[in-house]
Amino acid sequence: MLGIEGSRYHPRNKAEKERGKNEATFAGGQTGSDHRNIVRCFCNIVAKIAIFVRMKKQSLFPSLMFVILLLGGWTGCKQEVDVTAPEAVFTLQSPLPVTDTVCGSLEPGVFRMTSGDTLALDITFRDDEGLAQYKVDIHSNFDCHGHANKTEDWSYLAIEPLSGQEQAVQVRLPVPATVTAGAYHFQIQVLDLAGNTNPDLGFFSILVQNGADTLAPAIDLSSPTGSSLTLARGSALELEGTVSDNADLGSGGNGKLTLFYRDESSGNSFEALSEAFPAGTGGTYPFTLSFVVPQTLIPGAYTFTLRAFDGVNNPSAPHRIAVQVTP
Numbered sequence: 001m002l003g004i005e006g007s008r009y010h011p012r013n014k015a016e017k018e019r020g021k022n023e024a025t026f027a028g029g030q031t032g033s034d035h036r037n038i039v040r041c042f043c044n045i046v047a048k049i050a051i052f053v054r055m056k057k058q059s060l061f062p063s064l065m066f067v068i069l070l071l072g073g074w075t076g077c078k079q080e081v082d083v084t085a086p087e088a089v090f091t092l093q094s095p096l097p098v099t100d101t102v103c104g105s106l107e108p109g110v111f112r113m114t115s116g117d118t119l120a121l122d123i124t125f126r127d128d129e130g131l132a133q134y135k136v137d138i139h140s141n142f143d144c145h146g147h148a149n150k151t152e153d154w155s156y157l158a159i160e161p162l163s164g165q166e167q168a169v170q171v172r173l174p175v176p177a178t179v180t181a182g183a184y185h186f187q188i189q190v191l192d193l194a195g196n197t198n199p200d201l202g203f204f205s206i207l208v209q210n211g212a213d214t215l216a217p218a219i220d221l222s223s224p225t226g227s228s229l230t231l232a233r234g235s236a237l238e239l240e241g242t243v244s245d246n247a248d249l250g251s252g253g254n255g256k257l258t259l260f261y262r263d264e265s266s267g268n269s270f271e272a273l274s275e276a277f278p279a280g281t282g283g284t285y286p287f288t289l290s291f292v293v294p295q296t297l298i299p300g301a302y303t304f305t306l307r308a309f310d311g312v313n314n315p316s317a318p319h320r321i322a323v324q325v326t327p
Contacts, residue, residue: 082194092122121171131162150253151180210312217245228322250281252311
């Protein structure tokens with residue numbers, strides 16, 4: 001049904017799909033359809049009454065005939081309800097979406113962009129009855145937010161009117177010059193006069209870079225030296241090393257060092273530590289981190305991931321350590 005050049009919506013999870021459903025009723029799009037159905041019902045019932053008047057003299061059961069005809073008219077009203085969702089065809093996508101890794105998962109429908117770029121879309125919306133509105137939404141999809149942000153998180157929300165059964169629109173979305181680098185969600189939604197929408201219509205990711213600094217920081221981990229170890233509950237995971245970057249790690253307000261761990265049996269992830277780089281840190285940051293394994297952890301396999309983010313939120317390559325937790 002959906003003709004998209006490049007790639008289609010790839011649902012992340014149920015919450016995102018529900019978000020599309022809940023936000024789709026932008027501004028009460030059912031009003032036009034309700035009025036139209038009332039007129040249709042009225043005309044249908046009037047027609048049935050006219051038939052009854054003509055048949056009254058010939059029928060032995062005029063009251064019964066009136067009830068039957070009236071019910072027939074009401075049934076006809078119900079059949080006029082529009083339950084077909086509108087469609088969209090993307091005739092221009094610049095840049096073209098690609099398949100890329102977003103938040104650790106490979107996804108189609110990803111736009112790669114840099115500050116100062118413009119996301120250009122030409123879209124034709126169609127509906128079998130009548131269009132009402134369309135919405136454009138961009139919002140950050142960061143795992144965690146920075147401290148005292150000096151960069152600008154890209155955020156955009158617009159709801160515009162539509163009319164008729166088909167309408168073409170042009171969408172131009174400039175990336176802020178001081179944008180915070182990272183993953184963003186981008187969604188197009190369309191609503192018809194009956195309030196129908198399609199939550200799977202147009203959902204993409206955008207991977208944005210800040211043109212002032214496109215190089216990611218690097219972590220040189222000196223301890224531990226191996227990629228796996230065993231720790232008892234209550235003991236400490238000790239990490240030592242150096243973060244280096246081409247720019248001041250403390251500028252921009254997003255620089256930090258994070259440690260997460262994942263319970264491999266459940267798939268749940270938790271933040272263990274987060275350490276912000278102070279202003280004026282420079283391009284090198286030696287660190288010593290200590291994380292005490294909680295007594296509440298269930299013994300088993302865990303993966304600890306150490307990562308650094310520079311001032312504009314560029315992420316380093318992750319350092320992963322497999323830890324077997326014992327009682």
